Amino acid sequence: MSSPAVTYARQNHPRFLKELKDLLRIPSVSTLPENKGDCRRAAEFLAAEFTRIGMEHVRLIDTTGHPLVYADWRHAAGKPTALFYGHYDVQPTDPDDEWLSPPFEPTERDGNLYGRGTCDDKGQVWSQVKALESLMAADGKLPLNVRVILEGDEEVGGEGIAEYVASKPADLKADFALVCDTELFAPGLPTLCVGLRGMIYTELEVRGAKTDLHSGMYGGAAPNPFMSLAHMLAKLKDENGHILIPGFYDDIIPPSPEELKAWKSLPFDEEHYRKTEVGSRTLVGESGYSVMERTWARPSLDVHGIPGGFIGAGAKTVIPAKALAKVSMRLVPGMTPAKAFALYKAYVEKITPVGVDVDVRLIHSGDACLVRVDNPYIQAATKALHEVWGKETVFIRSGGSIPIVGDFDRHLGMPSVMMGFGLPDDNIHAPNEKYHLKNFELGIESIVRFLEEAGK
Amino acid sequence: MSSPAVTYARQNHPRFLKELKDLLRIPSVSTLPENKGDCRRAAEFLAAEFTRIGMEHVRLIDTTGHPLVYADWRHAAGKPTALFYGHYDVQPTDPDDEWLSPPFEPTERDGNLYGRGTCDDKGQVWSQVKALESLMAADGKLPLNVRVILEGDEEVGGEGIAEYVASKPADLKADFALVCDTELFAPGLPTLCVGLRGMIYTELEVRGAKTDLHSGMYGGAAPNPFMSLAHMLAKLKDENGHILIPGFYDDIIPPSPEELKAWKSLPFDEEHYRKTEVGSRTLVGESGYSVMERTWARPSLDVHGIPGGFIGAGAKTVIPAKALAKVSMRLVPGMTPAKAFALYKAYVEKITPVGVDVDVRLIHSGDACLVRVDNPYIQAATKALHEVWGKETVFIRSGGSIPIVGDFDRHLGMPSVMMGFGLPDDNIHAPNEKYHLKNFELGIESIVRFLEEAGK
Numbered sequence: 001m002s003s004p005a006v007t008y009a010r011q012n013h014p015r016f017l018k019e020l021k022d023l024l025r026i027p028s029v030s031t032l033p034e035n036k037g038d039c040r041r042a043a044e045f046l047a048a049e050f051t052r053i054g055m056e057h058v059r060l061i062d063t064t065g066h067p068l069v070y071a072d073w074r075h076a077a078g079k080p081t082a083l084f085y086g087h088y089d090v091q092p093t094d095p096d097d098e099w100l101s102p103p104f105e106p107t108e109r110d111g112n113l114y115g116r117g118t119c120d121d122k123g124q125v126w127s128q129v130k131a132l133e134s135l136m137a138a139d140g141k142l143p144l145n146v147r148v149i150l151e152g153d154e155e156v157g158g159e160g161i162a163e164y165v166a167s168k169p170a171d172l173k174a175d176f177a178l179v180c181d182t183e184l185f186a187p188g189l190p191t192l193c194v195g196l197r198g199m200i201y202t203e204l205e206v207r208g209a210k211t212d213l214h215s216g217m218y219g220g221a222a223p224n225p226f227m228s229l230a231h232m233l234a235k236l237k238d239e240n241g242h243i244l245i246p247g248f249y250d251d252i253i254p255p256s257p258e259e260l261k262a263w264k265s266l267p268f269d270e271e272h273y274r275k276t277e278v279g280s281r282t283l284v285g286e287s288g289y290s291v292m293e294r295t296w297a298r299p300s301l302d303v304h305g306i307p308g309g310f311i312g313a314g315a316k317t318v319i320p321a322k323a324l325a326k327v328s329m330r331l332v333p334g335m336t337p338a339k340a341f342a343l344y345k346a347y348v349e350k351i352t353p354v355g356v357d358v359d360v361r362l363i364h365s366g367d368a369c370l371v372r373v374d375n376p377y378i379q380a381a382t383k384a385l386h387e388v389w390g391k392e393t394v395f396i397r398s399g400g401s402i403p404i405v406g407d408f409d410r411h412l413g414m415p416s417v418m419m420g421f422g423l424p425d426d427n428i429h430a431p432n433e434k435y436h437l438k439n440f441e442l443g444i445e446s447i448v449r450f451l452e453e454a455g456k
Numbered sequence: 457m458s459s460p461a462v463t464y465a466r467q468n469h470p471r472f473l474k475e476l477k478d479l480l481r482i483p484s485v486s487t488l489p490e491n492k493g494d495c496r497r498a499a500e501f502l503a504a505e506f507t508r509i510g511m512e513h514v515r516l517i518d519t520t521g522h523p524l525v526y527a528d529w530r531h532a533a534g535k536p537t538a539l540f541y542g543h544y545d546v547q548p549t550d551p552d553d554e555w556l557s558p559p560f561e562p563t564e565r566d567g568n569l570y571g572r573g574t575c576d577d578k579g580q581v582w583s584q585v586k587a588l589e590s591l592m593a594a595d596g597k598l599p600l601n602v603r604v605i606l607e608g609d610e611e612v613g614g615e616g617i618a619e620y621v622a623s624k625p626a627d628l629k630a631d632f633a634l635v636c637d638t639e640l641f642a643p644g645l646p647t648l649c650v651g652l653r654g655m656i657y658t659e660l661e662v663r664g665a666k667t668d669l670h671s672g673m674y675g676g677a678a679p680n681p682f683m684s685l686a687h688m689l690a691k692l693k694d695e696n697g698h699i700l701i702p703g704f705y706d707d708i709i710p711p712s713p714e715e716l717k718a719w720k721s722l723p724f725d726e727e728h729y730r731k732t733e734v735g736s737r738t739l740v741g742e743s744g745y746s747v748m749e750r751t752w753a754r755p756s757l758d759v760h761g762i763p764g765g766f767i768g769a770g771a772k773t774v775i776p777a778k779a780l781a782k783v784s785m786r787l788v789p790g791m792t793p794a795k796a797f798a799l800y801k802a803y804v805e806k807i808t809p810v811g812v813d814v815d816v817r818l819i820h821s822g823d824a825c826l827v828r829v830d831n832p833y834i835q836a837a838t839k840a841l842h843e844v845w846g847k848e849t850v851f852i853r854s855g856g857s858i859p860i861v862g863d864f865d866r867h868l869g870m871p872s873v874m875m876g877f878g879l880p881d882d883n884i885h886a887p888n889e890k891y892h893l894k895n896f897e898l899g900i901e902s903i904v905r906f907l908e909e910a911g912k
Contacts, residue, residue: 157771197672201771210735211554212886216653216856218733219756219786220697221747223740226759226781231695233686239809241676277674279666284679284811291677300675303682304774309761310782314487314612315657315819316548317784317856318760318885325682326766328773330675353695355740363771400672400773429670 004138005448009130013441017113019049020126020440023088024106024115030066030089030156039066039152042088042122046129046150047071053133055148063160066152070171073136074145079455080377081145083174083414084132085404086125086181087154090117091429098431111437118435120428124180124421125150127440131447143455147174151404154181157364158403165407176377176454177408178447182420184439185396186267190385190446192378193418195296195397196405198331198368200341204229204348205324205359213319223355225323226309232358233325235351236344237301241285241294243329245347248299253334253370255297259395263292266394277424296397299340300330330399337365367406370397371415377454381417384449388442419446460594461904465586469897473569475505476582476896479544480562480571486522486545486612495522495608498544498578502585502606503527509589511604519616522608526627529592530601535911536833537601539630539870540588541860542581542637543610546573547885554887567893574891576884580636580877581606583896587903599911603630607860610637613657613820614859621863632833632910633864634903638876640895641852642723646841646902648834649874651752651853652861654787654824656797660685660804661780661815669775679811681779682765688814689781691807692800693757697741697750699785701803704755709790711753715851719748722850733880752853755796756786786855793821822859827871833910837873840905844898875902 009016028042029035043060050058050071060067066089074081093103093116101107106115113123128148135142149172151161165172182193208223237243255263270291274283285294294300304327309320331340345360352358371378373395382393398418405416421443427433465472484498485491499516506514506527516523522545530537549559549572557563562571569579584604591598605628607617621628638649664679693699711719726747730739741750750756760783765776787796801816808814827834829851838849854874861872877899883889 199672199773201773208736211883212551213734214856214885215756215758215760215784216655216786216854217880218751219758219784219855220741220750220754221739222734223736223738224758226762227689227693227757230686230689230759233683234690237683239687278669278678280664280679280811281813282679282811283677285676294676295674298676300671301683302671302675302680302773302775303686303765304671304772305765305767305776306682306762306779307767309759311761311763311767312487312548315782315784316487316611316760316885317655317657317758319758320761323762326771328671328771330672355736355738357737398672399675400670430667 003448003452005134005452006445008138009134009444009448016126016130016444017440020123021106023122023126024117025104027104028089028152029092030153031092039089043067043069043152046088049129050148053129054136055132061164063153063164065156065160068161068164069150070148072147073142076142076145076455079144080175081147081173082451082454083172083177083408084128084146084148085177085179086128087121087151088125089152089155090120090122091155095431100432108437112434113437113440114432114434116433118433119422119426120433121154121181123435123440124443127421127443128178128180128447130444131451134444134448135451143452147172161404162407165404165411169411172412174412174414176414177416179402179405179416179418180420181402182398182418183422183424183426185394187423188389188391189267190389190391190393192381192393192395193398193420194371194373194378194395195333196369196402197296197399198335198337198366198406199328199401200331200337200365201328201363202341202344203324203361203363204232204327205322205361207322207357208355209319209321212321215317215319218319222319224319225356226306226320228353228356229306229323229325231353232348232351233303236327240287243299243301245343247343248340251334251339252332262395263290266292266396268292295399297332299332299335301327303327331368333368333370335368337367341365366401366403367410369406369409375415377415377417380453381419381450384453385446388446388449419450459904459908461590462901464594465590465900465904472582472586472900473896476579477562479578479582480573481560483560484545484608485548486609487548495545499523499525499608502544505585506604509585510592511588517620519609519620521612521616524617524620525606526604528603529598532598532601532911535600536631537603537629538907538910539628539633540584540602540604541606541633541635542584543577543607544581545608545611546576546578547611551887556888564893568890569893569896570888570890572889574889575878575882576889577610577637579891579896580899583877583899584634584636584903586900587907590900590904591907599908603628615820617860618863621860621867625867628868630868630870632870633872635858635861635872635874636876637858638854638874639878639880639882641850643879644845644847645723646845646847646849648837648849648851649854649876650827650829650851651789652825652858653752653855654791654793654822654862655784655857656787656793656800656821657784657819658797658800659780659817659819660688660783661778661817663778663813664811665775665777668777671773671775674775678775680775681812682762682776684809684812685762685779685781687809688804688807689759692783696743699755699757701799703799704796707790707795708788718851719746722852724748751855753788755788755791757783759783786857787824789824789826791824793823797821822857823862823866825862825865831871833871833873836909837875837906840909841902844902844905875906
């Protein structure tokens, strides 16, 4: 089924693509101080477009980081309100020499658009903007009320938007959020993400001697914080991927039998995943759970780095005075960051080896979240996606965290429709990021039809 | 008992100290490529001084690393030949912010000279040079034949000198070596070191996925090399300090009952050592062995650092593709580096966790060694030290490794007199390295008197 807005979108698609390329040329790398001005330029580019297409109350909102972009259109009396969310900032481009075309010169190859931010998240943000334009231009109005909040700090923790959501919930009040920052489970397969893992990110500091010591003189008598850390880390998770923190698994709400059954029917080739996505000798993790269960519905624990000590080339015979491990845990529904951290901290203190002192610090955390698939907006999305893609929508989860989704739930009491159009091989956060051109096109149509359905 | 050379040394001491400071200002950090030129500069500084004081055949000898400095004076017909050994390279200075005065700006405080290399080993090398100058200036000749070989790679494994000793033994042929790179057991207590631990320094590289992965997406399925490394390290040594490598302890030759008895009579306060030298909550290590046994006569295993992964401030949710541990083991008489490494490598391969690949690399190694105390040069040294310090010499071992001492034994068939003047709290390899000014002075006199005795 088509609609005037879909027809408008198809007719204007070449221009939409050209505009997206202009947005992609702005190197809005949020983590690099030298790109601060570019981040603001990207925000202004988007604000100007919102004004041009007829959105109202368009403004930049300053934060401790890069500005938020706000816009709204609220003239659909009696209709629900959608809050559009996306981010205009991008990841750094290093290693630059692995890009086949320049990261900030969007280039079409083989049905894809290559460049930093094509998929994560400018291409998807632009799909949202062009869906709004199509509806406004074809119908003279939107089928429901819309607020838009875009951020420029997603890749660096999103503190600015989190503070804004917490402190000004009334300014963003809506019935549901439309989050376009996820991916299709497989090419051509319409997908809604309905679950995210939460996390706690911690630092584990171990201190032994008062100063660095010579391992010849003191080896055998002085505590070695790296060795102590190894003993502690080995006791946090066994070699089979089972987390050993007492009580850690107690509160987990497992997926329903229906959800597990649905996951089993997803087109997933574990060997292909191992080879092309992970590239390791074997996959690891808890036995008795599928890859999807392990990455979506079971907590995990990873060490990200162990700064301190001697890290140069060659040899230095030092017993470092201290060592630090960056350790994070992914949490699943039922678990809370506060309890997970308390269990972890108590256990770490219990397993601290003799001779060293340990500090455990929480760096940041986010709640796990689960969206009920029987809510009307998910139903509307499913209907729209079926029409545009010609297939039944699959419901998946993501092992990652989108903290803003938890914030929307906690502070605004609304569910999120996570409708994304990336592909698993789009190389987000890596060289040669791409966005499938057909997905850019169908993404716009999907959002148009979703809004039309949700406004009914 | 004094001698004209001792008198000369005392009269010229202020100049000797000023010259040492000039040598210390050269940042000859052997492990840093950017200091390559400085290492050569330090070598040239020493060569020029040997020429100035009347040594002959002075030359730099190029190696795969930094140059060796050679000099000799061989006109004492019928007298034995001494081979002086020391090193002009120094350890890196990090962490720089812990130094109270700049590491390469030698600074006097409280009777000590602070700076990188003051004790290890430029201060002691300069004592050797100034002892030679004092004898030459006061007597117009030396009391025995002297060769000098100084290296600039001691802190990075000393490959250059090892190759030279192995390939050109005739060029260094002598009756004994005088190695000045050790310490007094306690302030004011003349000490000869008669045993050294050997070592193997290794890198343990663990590789998991083909590229860094997002810990949200892949946590629970992708191997984490840091976690694998923790499991492996925990299996190398238990929390009681016992090394778990099968066969590792098999060949150890324990100290004699007499030596153990002598160690028991050394002035050693374990609680004072723990508090002031180590500064840790408790000491660690194998139960049933004293601190001296653990650090001198038992092997040890230490981790020096674990480069790779995310080491910045804050949080990055990466599962690193690889991790690397710098691991070394100290060996004791009876053990050989070749066998220890083979046992370690075989065991590491056996305990490699599923999902990762491991490479074990030997970075460098050195033999343990033991000197007989009844040789005539040790007797001459004992006599000289008694005169200068007014006390009986104690015979100790060192937990550290001086690989060249093993090479001298193996390739030149000669014993080493390890006469050093550092103090246990001199912070070698650490911030605020120092050398006690009185020890610099008495060190020169000790060497002068030792040569006079050995030439009798």
